[in-house]
Amino acid sequence: MKEIVIISGKGGTGKTSLTASFAALARPLVVADCDVDAPDLYLVAEPKTIKHEKFIGGKKAFIRNDLCSACGKCLELCRFEAVRHDGLGNDTTSSTYRIVTEACEGCGVCVHFCPNEAIDFKEQIVGSWYLSNSRFGPMAHAELHPGGENSGRLVTLVRDQAKRLAEGNRLDLILIDGPPGIGCPVIASVTGTDLVVIVTESTVAGLHDLKRAIELSAHFNITTVVIINRFDINAGKVAEIKKHLKRASIPLVGLIPYDPDFSRAQINCLSLVEYANSKTSEAIRKAWGKIISLLDLEQEGVRDRQRDETSPAIKS
Amino acid sequence: MKIAIASGKGGTGKTTLAVNLSAMLAGYRSDVTYVDCDVEEPDGHLFLHPDITDTETINLMVPAVDESKCNGCGKCGEICNFSAILPLGERVLTFTDLCHGCGGCSLVCPRGAIREVAVEVGDVALGLSNGLRFVQGRIKVGKVQSPLLIRQAKARANGRGLNIIDSPPGTACPAVEALSGCDYIILVAEPTPFGLNDMKLAVGLIRMLGIPYGTVINRHDMGDNRLRQYCRREGVEILLEIPEDRTIAEISAEGDILIDLLPRYAREMEKLVAKLKPKLIK
Numbered sequence: 086m087k088e089i090v091i092i093s094g095k096g097g098t099g100k101t102s103l104t105a106s107f108a109a110l111a112r113p114l115v116v117a118d119c120d121v122d123a124p125d126l127y128l129v130a131e132p133k134t135i136k137h138e139k140f141i142g143g144k145k146a147f148i149r150n151d152l153c154s155a156c157g158k159c160l161e162l163c164r165f166e167a168v169r170h171d172g173l174g175n176d177t178t179s180s181t182y183r184i185v186t187e188a189c190e191g192c193g194v195c196v197h198f199c200p201n202e203a204i205d206f207k208e209q210i211v212g213s214w215y216l217s218n219s220r221f222g223p224m225a226h227a228e229l230h231p232g233g234e235n236s237g238r239l240v241t242l243v244r245d246q247a248k249r250l251a252e253g254n255r256l257d258l259i260l261i262d263g264p265p266g267i268g269c270p271v272i273a274s275v276t277g278t279d280l281v282v283i284v285t286e287s288t289v290a291g292l293h294d295l296k297r298a299i300e301l302s303a304h305f306n307i308t309t310v311v312i313i314n315r316f317d318i319n320a321g322k323v324a325e326i327k328k329h330l331k332r333a334s335i336p337l338v339g340l341i342p343y344d345p346d347f348s349r350a351q352i353n354c355l356s357l358v359e360y361a362n363s364k365t366s367e368a369i370r371k372a373w374g375k376i377i378s379l380l381d382l383e384q385e386g387v388r389d390r391q392r393d394e395t396s397p398a399i400k401s
Numbered sequence: 402m403k404i405a406i407a408s409g410k411g412g413t414g415k416t417t418l419a420v421n422l423s424a425m426l427a428g429y430r431s432d433v434t435y436v437d438c439d440v441e442e443p444d445g446h447l448f449l450h451p452d453i454t455d456t457e458t459i460n461l462m463v464p465a466v467d468e469s470k471c472n473g474c475g476k477c478g479e480i481c482n483f484s485a486i487l488p489l490g491e492r493v494l495t496f497t498d499l500c501h502g503c504g505g506c507s508l509v510c511p512r513g514a515i516r517e518v519a520v521e522v523g524d525v526a527l528g529l530s531n532g533l534r535f536v537q538g539r540i541k542v543g544k545v546q547s548p549l550l551i552r553q554a555k556a557r558a559n560g561r562g563l564n565i566i567d568s569p570p571g572t573a574c575p576a577v578e579a580l581s582g583c584d585y586i587i588l589v590a591e592p593t594p595f596g597l598n599d600m601k602l603a604v605g606l607i608r609m610l611g612i613p614y615g616t617v618i619n620r621h622d623m624g625d626n627r628l629r630q631y632c633r634r635e636g637v638e639i640l641l642e643i644p645e646d647r648t649i650a651e652i653s654a655e656g657d658i659l660i661d662l663l664p665r666y667a668r669e670m671e672k673l674v675a676k677l678k679p680k681l682i683k
Contacts, residue, residue, distance in 0.1 A: 123570065187581060197509065232606055265441075266439075266441035266569065266570075267540070272543070289656035301542050319654040
């Protein structure tokens, strides 16, 4: 089984649009949307959900204002600026302390050291995860509630579920739509994968963010390839990106033009390769061909499987 | 006064708007600070070209255990909610990549066997760009403490004068850290299905935080009308609509400021400033 993850560093370079196109070219395969706080792949993949579970992110502290003596210990110990002295009063004090839930890190230090045992530590449901049948094959996806913590753990959960789907359906390829940035959900998306595909664009910000994304995949020692989207915006930046890739010994596997069809395909709930037969769709096909050849997937039966038209329905 | 520039979806044009708005406001008043809180991929400096006057290392305090003092009580492992410290008899393993730096283990240790040591997780740079003050938080590659860097960058800018907070995308903890405590939020949106979906999520977060907000629709003639319908239905104020314009993309690709080179864009920014003015009076 192979896992390919699409990341970008910079947001909005076309990760999800390319993931959808690759999935359409490769189906059936397992798709996993690990951009859990802005998941968009479902808008194109049209998943029919067969399993839905709540995600418990972690605990948060809540001060019981009937028990708080306003000693201020919690304020003194909290390193996350989550404590305010503006809670309701009670018999012993005119104003108790209060935890700002969004700022609470869930460390539990205040809970442990409160001399009045006035702080509850409660598990929080911060999202949901789903197993579905999508147009491209079985799909694992999730959504984090606004402000939810522990996106990294949710990403790991989605990836574990995707692996189970792959095993249960005898599919040997998982395509992961990753989040932007290089932080904790990105690290959870890339660790242990077989190939990182970084989608950048021919802009000063695209190049800057690409360098940091490459550093990240190098840090975790994962084979990495790059696609430049909207390469025709700035030829000078393409040359700079190529120079950087050469120095880092990273293959450039695709140059995708600036194309308003990406938006039109989205509006029609299609991937670009399904929507248009054009220079752009050809460029995407070529890029996918190179990615697949890098993974030696033919030898693992992908070619046979692509001939097989059986439905990718999830086996219960 | 803090105004955040945010978006659910990445790449809608947050940084472009933030640097151009900051540069324009700095022409009117001398107390404007651009604060780059997209600490995983901070790009504002690529456009503002600030002279950096000071860089400060940001550290996380993580446990270092003196096993000769450990009596194997296991309390450090009990208090840690992040699996960052694992007592095994009188041996203690630490996993500093998982540590949030709460200090619980060293506080709870009855033998004083745990002290805290600094691990570098990023830096905050301070500078100046044509009269505009510049603050940038930047996380070290491979580290996960984005909220800490955001908190530190905002603290350096201090909310004095007018702070323009360039926020990270999404709706998870980094976005919450950047937006919390702001006086107004400008959501940069895109009229595509992905743009609308992520806009809804971002509005959900902002309503939870209870901060007044409005939206700038970028590339407004690009997608369909559903975003505008959503804004009307939900009472989201549309502050400005910027057309799809290849020249904007080309100038930004080079790392230039649009208000200097593209008069039609400068006029759009002036319209935005005029709309914001009543909101800036507090």
